[in-house]
Amino acid sequence: MLITTYTAAQEATVEVAACGDRGGGGGTREGPTLNYYIEAEEGNINHIHRHGEPGLHILQRAAASDAFHDSAERYPQPQCHPETRTEMLEDLMEWTSGSDNRVLWLHGPAGAGKSAIAQSLCQELEAEGRLGASFFFKCGHPSRGHSRRLFPTIAYQLALLLPELNCAISRVVEENPSILHRSLSTQLWKLILEPCRQSYQSGTFVIAIDGLDECEDHNIQQEILRLTGSAVCDGSLPLRLFVASRPEPHICEMFTDVLKGIHHHPVNIEQSFEDVRRYLLDEFKRIRWEHQATMAAIPGSWPSWEIIDWLVHNSSGYFIYASTIIKFIDDKDFRPPERLQVILGMKKPEFELPFAALDALYTQILCAVPRRPLLLKILAVIAAKIQLSIGYIDQLLELEPGEAQLTLRGLRSVIGVKKEDGSESNDWSPESKIVVHHASFYDFLQDPTRARIFYVGSSSLRTDLCCHILKSLSYSYDNPSLNKHGFVGQ
Numbered sequence: 001m002l003i004t005t006y007t008a009a010q011e012a013t014v015e016v017a018a019c020g021d022r023g024g025g026g027g028t029r030e031g032p033t034l035n036y037y038i039e040a041e042e043g044n045i046n047h048i049h050r051h052g053e054p055g056l057h058i059l060q061r062a063a064a065s066d067a068f069h070d071s072a073e074r075y076p077q078p079q080c081h082p083e084t085r086t087e088m089l090e091d092l093m094e095w096t097s098g099s100d101n102r103v104l105w106l107h108g109p110a111g112a113g114k115s116a117i118a119q120s121l122c123q124e125l126e127a128e129g130r131l132g133a134s135f136f137f138k139c140g141h142p143s144r145g146h147s148r149r150l151f152p153t154i155a156y157q158l159a160l161l162l163p164e165l166n167c168a169i170s171r172v173v174e175e176n177p178s179i180l181h182r183s184l185s186t187q188l189w190k191l192i193l194e195p196c197r198q199s200y201q202s203g204t205f206v207i208a209i210d211g212l213d214e215c216e217d218h219n220i221q222q223e224i225l226r227l228t229g230s231a232v233c234d235g236s237l238p239l240r241l242f243v244a245s246r247p248e249p250h251i252c253e254m255f256t257d258v259l260k261g262i263h264h265h266p267v268n269i270e271q272s273f274e275d276v277r278r279y280l281l282d283e284f285k286r287i288r289w290e291h292q293a294t295m296a297a298i299p300g301s302w303p304s305w306e307i308i309d310w311l312v313h314n315s316s317g318y319f320i321y322a323s324t325i326i327k328f329i330d331d332k333d334f335r336p337p338e339r340l341q342v343i344l345g346m347k348k349p350e351f352e353l354p355f356a357a358l359d360a361l362y363t364q365i366l367c368a369v370p371r372r373p374l375l376l377k378i379l380a381v382i383a384a385k386i387q388l389s390i391g392y393i394d395q396l397l398e399l400e401p402g403e404a405q406l407t408l409r410g411l412r413s414v415i416g417v418k419k420e421d422g423s424e425s426n427d428w429s430p431e432s433k434i435v436v437h438h439a440s441f442y443d444f445l446q447d448p449t450r451a452r453i454f455y456v457g458s459s460s461l462r463t464d465l466c467c468h469i470l471k472s473l474s475y476s477y478d479n480p481s482l483n484k485h486g487f488v489g490q
Helices: 001-022 053-063 084-099 116-125 150-161 163-175 176-183 186-200 218-232 250-258 273-290 304-316 319-329 336-343 356-367 372-383 388-396 403-411 437-446 448-454 459-473
Strands: 038-043 044-049 103-107 131-136 204-211 239-245 264-268 416-419 433-435
Touching: 038 372, 044 459, 053 163, 053 176, 084 103, 084 239, 084 264, 084 437, 103 116, 103 131, 116 131, 116 204, 116 239, 150 163, 150 186, 150 204, 150 448, 163 176, 163 186, 176 186, 186 218, 186 239, 218 239, 250 304, 264 459, 273 304, 273 319, 273 356, 273 437, 304 319, 319 336, 319 356, 356 437, 356 448, 372 403, 372 448, 372 459, 388 433, 388 459, 433 437, 437 448
Parallel strands: 103 239, 103 264, 131 204, 204 239
Antiparallel strands: 038 044, 416 433
């Protein structure tokens, strides 16, 4: 067998050399400098390519390894705290193998813990050998913030996981390295779909994409959903698609309109006050143990149940607030009780702001919304906790119908709408009332040191809002025609 393989390789080498003699422009005897890579297996030459490097090596350079769920750059990766989100993770794992819906969309407001849930899901799937690939987007990141590396990264992970796909994917890159610079649809088809169809794989594998809303462009986010959603729902591929994102309008539209005919399973991350309470209790216990030198004189009941209740309430049932304050209190250069007093407002911060990470998140979201002057007026109404519907906000501020809804479209990761019975809804109609997901968002808007350009407590904004309220109250209830926008002073 070895002799046969060697002979076949020799013959191929002779043929390659002969081809070189006919060329020009470099190399021995002015033949072209060609470097061919020969694959031989059991006496057969599989194929010869002229790039001299295995396709998998080329693909590795194009892949964003820092987007993997277990990449070193993302360390320490956010993941679910022990004994939290257990029911949701069980449901997700059941979907990976038991549901007819091949696409699952996990959505929730900013700071709800989507990435932590995605991370924990990937770890469980990897332990069972069912994680096909993962890609964690990050806004503004040189490799994780763009779509151009998405499909090469997924293809590379699939090739590493499944030997039967390794050769097929490698061959595609070897024969046409420019595939790495083609359109998203071409990359998906050539690097993933065709190799999967040509190779037999037993079992079902999950492709996990986290933070899709952090990809560089709304249109590209929609294109990724359209391509991947249609592909995995074909039925002939052993793949399922898990997508986690904020409920941004353009993504919601894809699932309700464009992908309407595709079987998908939307999962909303609901508030979990008990999970937050468990997390805080465990973390304060850990802090007390690790800060023994500065905690020796502190009563064992620290912090009190009243303080825990207050923190849980302020978290609104989401982990972003809880994890932010724990990180602040856990600073090894300070005494934890003093840092907690800063959180409680009993002491002014000497150096860093306790909610810097949370403030950066809110600022990033608000900066993406156009028409800032109008946005500030609407935020002033929301911060005043005036329970008005979206349509009434238009009327109160004397806006054209639909202006408030249009302005608030980009804020669905921090605010939502509710029906008359108080339950949350996806229907952003004029009759829907605004609900704020995070209680801390109110605090942010009303603190000039935190909100800065988005501070809504300025005298000009308050005066403007008061004038609008007084004007609305001056209208005759029986004659709403006096107000061209309708009566709002109820």
